[in-house]
Amino acid sequence: MCRMQAKPSPLIDPARADADGGPLLFAALSAGDMRHTPTHSHARGQAIGALSGLLTIGTERERLVVPPGYAIWMPPHHPHGLDAHGPTSGWSVYVAPDACAALPALPQVFQVSGLLREAVLRASAWPLAPAPASAQERIVAVILDELAAAAREQLVLTMPTDRRALKIALALAADPADARSLNEWAEWAAIAPRTLTRRFAEETGLSFTDWRQRARLMRAVELLAAGQAVTAVALELGYDSLSAFIAMFRREMGVAPGGFAAAHAAALALP
Template sequence: MQAKPQTLLDPARADGQAGPQVIAVHCRSDDFRATPLHSHARGQLIAATGGLLSIDTGDERLVVPPSHAVWIPGHQPHSLRSHGPFDGWSVYVAPAACAGLPRQALVLQVSGLLRAAVLRAASWSDALMPDAMQARVLAVILDEIASLPRARLALPLPAERRLKKIAQALADNPADQRSLQQWAEWAAIAPRTLSRRFAAETGMPFSEWRQRARLMRALELLMAGQPVTGIALDLGYDSLSAFIAMFRRSLGVSPSKYLSAKNSVA
């Protein structure tokens, strides 16, 4: 199965001010989507109506279940991958309309109002300027982006070379059980320096960062249809109950209830 590398909106339009200040698109594909690193002048809000998206900005990795969306400010480099066939929507906001919107990439919890407004706007022809009714719907989209709750589904990456090497290795294989001491030896950095600088650069202790990396991989595997027991073992947990306890502490529900809720949203 081949990934679809195309962006959701023509790059010339994503980089321009021409046309409506807000352009919404909806795309469905039998293939998974993998868009290489790129950027554009318009800010972008992207979400899946089913399945899971992961987005890398170079500074962090963001995971997006169907109940959430990622806001990417203009000129922010990013790449995207869907886990399974792609069915999603996106909103592109002209620079002039981004003044009141977040200036950093983040995950937002999607409201029913936002989803309905985006899908309504995606059904219009965006070749013409919006009429008064359409302009009000587009204004609702902007208001929702500015006010929706932020979600803790981001994995910030440290900037220091040795720390980033450790973080990328753990992000690629969250089941790696090496201790902080062993990681420090592997990267040729003092354990105390690793602990102190990792927390300073990512905003969380090393152990908490590792747990979040495991949580985000668990979401990917869960949405891909893997059984919970298998996910727990793949992520290095000694028991299913320990994995479920971590998941519930992080997201407030068990993996099975979380999956049921996401499927109902989709």
């Protein structure tokens, strides 16, 4: 094990992350302003948790949003880049390849349980001199069990691979408020509506309607974390009814947008 290092991104040099260093390696994420980490990959799997601020992670086909209290899992050898949107703090756990067998094969966002948070904090505080092997093994087992049991949240947006469907997806990701119907989008991209419906379902795992709602949800999380008022966010995302936006957000996130924004602000205020 290694002590958590309080320094900005990149968290751990990829060569060091790939080296043999026990089942888990730990690092801290600390950014005082917006920061971009270019696309990279490593042989270890990686869990990145946000304590304050907002992180977004991009891969070849996914975009993931990580608000405070959440984390992402990135499988081994999966290229990804990271953006910190303003002052951000968090943690990262690098998991050795042979310990990743029971962990997800695809990137995912999950809510950090109290047990996982405390286990990571305990392990990251170990002195440089190794703790008794049995104590380390028990904490490592807890962390791996919690990562394996974490439920996937609705903050992952998978892009289609069909060039016409991808053209539509990129336009909607840039402007989730665009209210054009499926038929109008299909005509714009020169694709049959039925083919468009099938491509989104097969290549993203979501219907066109659900994909567009996911894009709106993820933009809402970003805007709320940036301090925008709930009403302003609803209007920017194209909702005619504030109550409809609140109902969507609560259904997907388990909390009203105002409660999410308040929790985010409270996390930023922590020392």
